[in-house]
Amino acid sequence: MNGILITGGAGFIGSNFVRAFMRRYPKVDVHVLDALTYAGNPANLSPEIHENPRFHFWYGNVCNPGIVGDLMEQVDTVIHFAAESHVARSIYDNAVFFQTDVLGTQVIANQVLRHRKRIKRFIHISTSEVYGTALSEPMTEEHPLDPLTPYAAAKCGADRLVYSYIRTYGIPAVIIRPFNQYGPYQHLEKCVPRFVTSALDSTPITIHGDGSAARDWCYVSDTCEALMATLEAPLDCVVGEVINIGTGVAADVGTIARKVIDLKGDQMQPVTHVEDRPGQVDLHISSTEKAQRLLGWKAATDLDTGLERTMNWYADNEHWWRGQEWMKHVQLTLVNGQKVLH
Ligand SMILES: NC(=O)c1ccc[n+]([C@@H]2O[C@H](COP(=O)([O-])OP(=O)(O)OC[C@H]3O[C@@H](n4cnc5c(N)ncnc54)[C@H](O)[C@@H]3O)[C@@H](O)[C@H]2O)c1
Numbered sequence: 001m002n003g004i005l006i007t008g009g010a011g012f013i014g015s016n017f018v019r020a021f022m023r024r025y026p027k028v029d030v031h032v033l034d035a036l037t038y039a040g041n042p043a044n045l046s047p048e049i050h051e052n053p054r055f056h057f058w059y060g061n062v063c064n065p066g067i068v069g070d071l072m073e074q075v076d077t078v079i080h081f082a083a084e085s086h087v088a089r090s091i092y093d094n095a096v097f098f099q100t101d102v103l104g105t106q107v108i109a110n111q112v113l114r115h116r117k118r119i120k121r122f123i124h125i126s127t128s129e130v131y132g133t134a135l136s137e138p139m140t141e142e143h144p145l146d147p148l149t150p151y152a153a154a155k156c157g158a159d160r161l162v163y164s165y166i167r168t169y170g171i172p173a174v175i176i177r178p179f180n181q182y183g184p185y186q187h188l189e190k191c192v193p194r195f196v197t198s199a200l201d202s203t204p205i206t207i208h209g210d211g212s213a214a215r216d217w218c219y220v221s222d223t224c225e226a227l228m229a230t231l232e233a234p235l236d237c238v239v240g241e242v243i244n245i246g247t248g249v250a251a252d253v254g255t256i257a258r259k260v261i262d263l264k265g266d267q268m269q270p271v272t273h274v275e276d277r278p279g280q281v282d283l284h285i286s287s288t289e290k291a292q293r294l295l296g297w298k299a300a301t302d303l304d305t306g307l308e309r310t311m312n313w314y315a316d317n318e319h320w321w322r323g324q325e326w327m328k329h330v331q332l333t334l335v336n337g338q339k340v341l342h
Pocket of ligand 1: 007008009010011012013014033034035036037038039040041060061062063080081082083084085086100104125126127128155177178179180181182187
């Protein structure tokens with residue numbers, strides 16, 4: 001590998017990936033491109049990383065072809081995380097989701113195409129949200145696509161855009177569909193950190209609907225391992241493929257809340273229920289067969305271990321998340337006109 005461009009490397013999964021990647025490949029130049037939206041924070045990467053001569057941080061937007069093109073002249077590998085990533089926020093204010101997630105991905109794909117002689121591998125980070133609710137269990141990569149929210153629709157557009165570039169122009173892309181992620185450095189707007197920090201503060205844990213919506217929860221460092229396996233797999237094994245990254249185990253949101261309360265050890269912890277989110281996915285559970293076959297990867301962290309590690313991290317890093325509390329909830333207008341804080 002001769003240099004990697006990591007978009008969105010100041011966000012949750014991106015920063016975990018940068019850390020894991022630089023440990024594994026200390027001699028490869030890393031270029032992070034990040035627009036530092038409310039979800040991106042350069043402090044998600046340690047001062048040692050920022051000071052490493054192999055590390056280059058570029059503040060900029062993936063929608064800018066000039067910046068993206070310049071960076072592609074310095075690398076042969078691209079991994080594209082940058083996106084607007086919060087489902088509830090996409091219901092509240094969806095325009096930027098289509099700009100960044102679809103048109104930003106088009107810029108990345110166009111620049112991969114323009115630099116096709118140099119770029120050997122392009123990993124596009126899609127999401128399980130493209131599937132909608134499971135029609136069959138576990139969900140394979142052939143499951144029909146049925147995005148239910150503007151976030152899911154934008155990510156689905158990006159996913160199919162990359163696929164079309166593979167089929168039409170032959171770009172060396174792999175499409176990865178991670179299921180629900182959790183772990184250190186995840187913004188407080190997301191379910192697990194919201195529950196964990198509410199428990200740490202003994203303020204109410206807010207559950208959308210009755211808590212029966214179930215997801216496949218994958219610990220972020222396991223996902224980073226899967227992504228590095230995607231970088232290391234023989235090119236002809238993975239190029240053109242869509243690969244799910246999940247554990248093959250589902251747990252509902254009510255169970256996550258109970259596990260967090262048990263970890264805190266405070267059975268008096270208040271829990272409140274609000275109206276369910278519009279476009280809610282009832283069930284996600286990933287097939288693990290293709291990731292195992294093509295990448296030799298299987299999730300190593302079970303839910304109890306991952307939640308305990310996550311809770312410990314938030315307990316030890318209060319300074320990191322205190323400033324985000326005002327963004328824990330988004331006000332949504334439901335179809336019946338009712339306004340709900342989600
Ligand atoms: N978090 C999950 O559960 C999950 C699950 C499946 C897939 N994904 C996907 O993984 C990727 C990363 O998710 P995350 O949870 O780390 O997101 P995040 O919101 O924590 O981070 C996104 C990063 O992208 C940057 N960014 C946003 N718009 C940009 C732009 N126009 N130009 C450059 N940078 C920009 C932000 O500043 C931030 O650093 C996304 O593509 C997301 O759709 C996330």
